[in-house]
Amino acid sequence: MGTACLDFDxxxxxxxxxxxxxxxxxxxxxxxxxEEGKSYKxxxxxxxxxxxxxxxxxxxxxxxxHNQIRANLKNIFADIEKTIINRAxxxxxxxxxx
Amino acid sequence: xxSLLPFRFLPYKNDLNSELVLLVNYVGDYKIVSSEVFSKLxxxxxxxxSQSFYDLQGLNIISSGVPEADVAVLATRYRSKxxxxxxxxxxxxxxxxxxxxxxxxxxxxxAKKEEDxxxxxxxxxxxxxxxxxxxMQSPSPVxxxxxxxxxxxxxxxxxxxxxxxxxxxxxTLQKDVEFVICTNLLDISxxxxxxxxxxxxxxxxxxxxxxxxHDSNRVDCAGNGTYDRIMKNLExxxxxxxxxxxxxxxxxxxxxxGHFKEIVDEYVAQxxxxxxxxxxxxxxxxxxxxxxxxxxxDEFIASYKDGLxxxxxxxxxxxxxxxxxxKLLLSRMLTSYSTGFVDLQSPAGAGISGVIYDYDGMxxxxxxxxxxxxxxxxxxxxGTIDDDYQxxxxxxxxxxxxxESIVETTPMCTDCVYRMxxxxxPARHYATQHDLMGHKAKSDxxxxxxALFDFLIELLESNDxxxxxxxxxxxxxxx
Numbered sequence: 144m145g146t147a148c149l150d151f152d153x154x155x156x157x158x159x160x161x162x163x164x165x166x167x168x169x170x171x172x173x174x175x176x177x178e179e180g181k182s183y184k185x186x187x188x189x190x191x192x193x194x195x196x197x198x199x200x201x202x203x204x205x206x207x208x209h210n211q212i213r214a215n216l217k218n219i220f221a222d223i224e225k226t227i228i229n230r231a232x233x234x235x236x237x238x239x240x241x
Numbered sequence: 242x243x244s245l246l247p248f249r250f251l252p253y254k255n256d257l258n259s260e261l262v263l264l265v266n267y268v269g270d271y272k273i274v275s276s277e278v279f280s281k282l283x284x285x286x287x288x289x290x291s292q293s294f295y296d297l298q299g300l301n302i303i304s305s306g307v308p309e310a311d312v313a314v315l316a317t318r319y320r321s322k323x324x325x326x327x328x329x330x331x332x333x334x335x336x337x338x339x340x341x342x343x344x345x346x347x348x349x350x351x352a353k354k355e356e357d358x359x360x361x362x363x364x365x366x367x368x369x370x371x372x373x374x375x376x377m378q379s380p381s382p383v384x385x386x387x388x389x390x391x392x393x394x395x396x397x398x399x400x401x402x403x404x405x406x407x408x409x410x411x412x413t414l415q416k417d418v419e420f421v422i423c424t425n426l427l428d429i430s431x432x433x434x435x436x437x438x439x440x441x442x443x444x445x446x447x448x449x450x451x452x453x454x455h456d457s458n459r460v461d462c463a464g465n466g467t468y469d470r471i472m473k474n475l476e477x478x479x480x481x482x483x484x485x486x487x488x489x490x491x492x493x494x495x496x497x498x499g500h501f502k503e504i505v506d507e508y509v510a511q512x513x514x515x516x517x518x519x520x521x522x523x524x525x526x527x528x529x530x531x532x533x534x535x536x537x538x539d540e541f542i543a544s545y546k547d548g549l550x551x552x553x554x555x556x557x558x559x560x561x562x563x564x565x566x567x568k569l570l571l572s573r574m575l576t577s578y579s580t581g582f583v584d585l586q587s588p589a590g591a592g593i594s595g596v597i598y599d600y601d602g603m604x605x606x607x608x609x610x611x612x613x614x615x616x617x618x619x620x621x622x623x624g625t626i627d628d629d630y631q632x633x634x635x636x637x638x639x640x641x642x643x644x645e646s647i648v649e650t651t652p653m654c655t656d657c658v659y660r661m662x663x664x665x666x667p668a669r670h671y672a673t674q675h676d677l678m679g680h681k682a683k684s685d686x687x688x689x690x691x692a693l694f695d696f697l698i699e700l701l702e703s704n705d706x707x708x709x710x711x712x713x714x715x716x717x718x719x720x
Contacts, residue, residue, distance in 0.1 A: 166652055169682045205257045212250075212283065213656045220247040223312065227247070227267060230316035231323070 145172075145189035147200065150182045151207070160211040161185060167206055171199065243287070243294075243303040246311055250279070251658035254695050263698065268318040269573060269661035270300045273702060318577050322661065325581025325594060328381035330634065332583060332595035334608060335372055335403060336389050338363045338396040339600050342427050343467060344526075345447075346458040347492055347534055351525035351615050352391045354462045362391070364600040369399045371626040372598045373406035377414060378630045387421040387445075389597075389608070394424045394433055404440055421445055425459070426474040427467055434481035444482055446475070448489040448511065450497060450504035457496045458534070475511065484512060492519050493541060494534040501548030509555065509562055516552075517565035518545050520689070523672050524612035538685040542692045549696070556711045568715045570697055573662040575716050583607065585664035585690075589646030592623060592639040602626040604633055606642055609668035620677075621668060642667055645677040653681040659694045 151161065158176065161183060165174030168187075172195060175186040187203070189195050246267065253261035253273055262279040265271045274282070274293060281287040282303070287294050289305065297303045304311045339362040341352035353362050364372070376384060386407065388400055404420060411418055421443040437444065448471070449455040456466025478487065489511070491497070491504060501518060508516045520541045521527055521534060552564050572580045583590030584607075591606035598604055602625050605611040610621025621642065624633045633639070646665035648654035657663065669686050670679025681687040700708055 163652075163656070166680075167682055169680060202257050209250075209252070209257075210656075216245070216248075217656075219245055223308065224247050224267070226312055227316045227319055230312065231320040 145194035147187050147195055149185045149187065149200075149203075151185060153178065153181055153183050156183065156207060156211050157214050158183070159214045160207055163210045163213070164203060164207045167210070168199075168203060171195075243285070243289070243298075243305045244308055245282075246301050246304055246308065246315070248302045249656060249658040249660060254699070255691060263658055264297075264300075264302060265658050265661060266300050266302050267315050267661070268301075268322055268577070271574065271698070272296055272300055272302075273698075321577050322579055324579035325586065326588075328383065329593060330379045330596050331381040331383050331581075332385050332387065332590075333376045333379070334387045334389050334595065334597040335369075335376075335393075336364065336391070336597065336600045336611065337369075337393045337399040337403075338391045340395050341391040341425075342395065342461060343392065343425055344460060344462050344464070346460070346530050347494060347521055347527040349522040349524040349527050349609075349612050350389075350391065351612070355392075355395060356462070362600060363396050364399045364602075366399065366402050368600075368602045368626055369402045370406055371602070373403045373410065375598070375604075375626060375630060375633070377407060377410040377416070379634075381416070383417045383419075385419045385421060387423065389423045391600075392425055392427070393422050394429055397433060397436070401436065419443065425467065426471050426478060427461065429474055429478065431477070431481070434478055438481045442482070442486070444478065444487045446471070446487065446489050447491070448507065448513075449491045449494075450500065451507045454496055454500060454504065458492075458494055472511070479512075488515060489513050490517060490519060492521065493536075493544065494521060495536050498536055498540055498544045499547075501544050502551045505548060505551055505555070505562065509560060514561050515563045515565050518548050519566075522609070522612075523669075524609060525615060528616075538688050538692075542689060542696075545693070546696055549700075553700075553708050553711055557707050563715050566693070567697060567712070570662060570693060571712055571716045574694070574697065574701075575713065582664070584666050584669075587646070587648040587660075587664045588643045589665040589667050591621065591642055591646065591667055592634065593643060596623070596634075598626060604628070606639060607668050609672065613668070613672060618671075620671060642677060651678055651681070653687075659691060662694060663690050 161176055172187045172189055177184045187195060248264050248266045251263050252259040253263050260276050261273050262276055263271060263273055278287065278293045282297065298305060301311045301315055339350065339353050340355050340357055342355040344352065344354065376386060386403065393400060400422065407418060420440060422437065423445045426446050447459060449459055452466070452468040455468045459467050461467055489508065497504060505516060527534060549564050549567055552562055555562055569580060569582055572578055581590060581594050583595040586594065595607060596604060597608050597611055599611050603614065604623045604626060605614065606621045606623055613620060614622055623636065623638050646667040648660055648663060648665055654660055666686050667677040670684065671677050674680060674683065700712060
């Protein structure tokens with residue numbers, strides 16, 4: 144069973160981004176995270192008997208960067224998305240047309 | 242200076258190494274930009290004089306002024322997109338009998354044989370009347386009653402009773418009511434057809450393809466193919482029912498894969514102008530024959546692409562035929578229209594857009610719900626026809642199903658670039674993962690839709706203007 148340990152700087156990557164990336168690759172690997180000091184220790188364990196490939200790790204790191212961008216954007220968009228939804232579903236006044 | 246408005250992104254074609262990035266705004270408008278433009282966008286350094294700036298501003302992805310005006314536009318368009326929620330349940334499916342004169346090998350309803358007990362598997366007149374009454378309690382001004390089975394035409398007294406009751410109630414309610422019957426046409430009588438004509442029915446039949454493909458799975462109770470008889474009856478049917486009121490559906494099995502062109506040719510030859518490439522439903526008898534019938538989602542997607550490409554080529558030659566699912570997805574990608582589709586919307590259409598009343602009076606949130614019940618799982622059962630309307634349609638059971646079918650709040654879906662075009666299918670995920678929400682990384686439903694969106698974008702972005710014109714023309718005619 145393939146297992147690998149990775150370190151990520153916790154000032155750059157959030158737990159949310161790491162968890163989302165773990166969710167994304169859940170069909171291939173199990174992700175465990177532990178915070179140690181200023182880094183996250185990530186252990187990836189292959190779900191079948193095969194070793195985790197170099198391509199998998201490249202994809203994982205790229206996906207993590209993308210998910211961190213998404214997490215950052217989510218913070219930017221949170222209030223405005225809430226405003227859009229509230230405005231979209233507020234009651235609309237009846238207008239009677241003769 | 243500019244501010245960002247909500248959007249989602251994904252490397253183009255889900256290729257993590259792509260130099261292009263797909264952006265989709267909050268209401269489903271998309272644009273493909275270079276990774277360089279994307280980086281500048283995020284860092285706030287996109288030039289205000291660049292074409293990219295103007296494009297993204299026009300798409301409400303950036304705002305160079307006070308965002309309030311953009312918020313107003315986005316809110317209005319979002320409301321329009323979700324307009325299918327306004328009226329509540331409009332599609333009401335009624336299983337008049339579980340008996341059938343066919344025993345199709347992939348039957349997801351696990352239909353019983355025609356000679357099986359009428360008293361056990363047919364809806365009674367009393368249940369039919371209660372069903373009609375409950376249907377008309379829906380607040381929706383538009384009601385579509387779709388008769389299903391088994392084969393619904395084997396219990397015409399109940400079909401007629403429901404039509405009579407609904408029309409009676411509708412004298413005062415004045416809803417826009419439409420009747421559809423799903424039938425294989427195998428033993429349809431001219432009396433039945435005359436009745437359908439008088440009451441402006443739509444007919445939905447099944448045609449899996451040319452004879453060799455159709456007969457491989459759609460057999461009668463003696464195990465014989467049904468193609469020849471159905472084609473003969475289709476010809477008779479067209480003497481009674483207008484062509485635009487008859488549609489056909491196909492179900493792809495392993496025998497169909499790699500033969501979508503022949504299936505399309507069959508549809509064209511039989512005079513149909515629409516087809517939907519439907520993959521297998523993992524319920525009922527289909528599960529019993531799964532090893533023989535099934536295929537991987539990658540295989541289905543490959544066949545789908547071949548089939549759609551072929552349909553586009555036929556359109557270029559002046560042959561009018563539309564792939565219905567592509568048309569639905571394109572409507573979401575290219576227009577502001579509301580396109581409710583029970584199995585692909587958010588919140589899911591289960592119960593709130595469509596509901597099914599079974600022959601025995603049980604009420605399910607969706608067709609798949611009754612199939613799961615037939616397999617011993619009542620998770621999607623909302624109650625019985627003897628229950629109060631509010632208990633069924635505003636009860637805890639339906640609330641719990643809907644709560645887990647909102648893509649805006651589902652892991653992976655909430656961040657997905659295709660979110661505004663996609664939807665939830667809690668029944669499918671419950672059947673395959675035993676979880677209404679489903680883990681999308683393991684979901685064939687998710688894989689299929691991401692692949693289809695990628696493919697449609699690829700077609701729209703190609704230099705083939707004829708292809709783009711054809712796809713846009715499909716969207717112009719509303720589904």
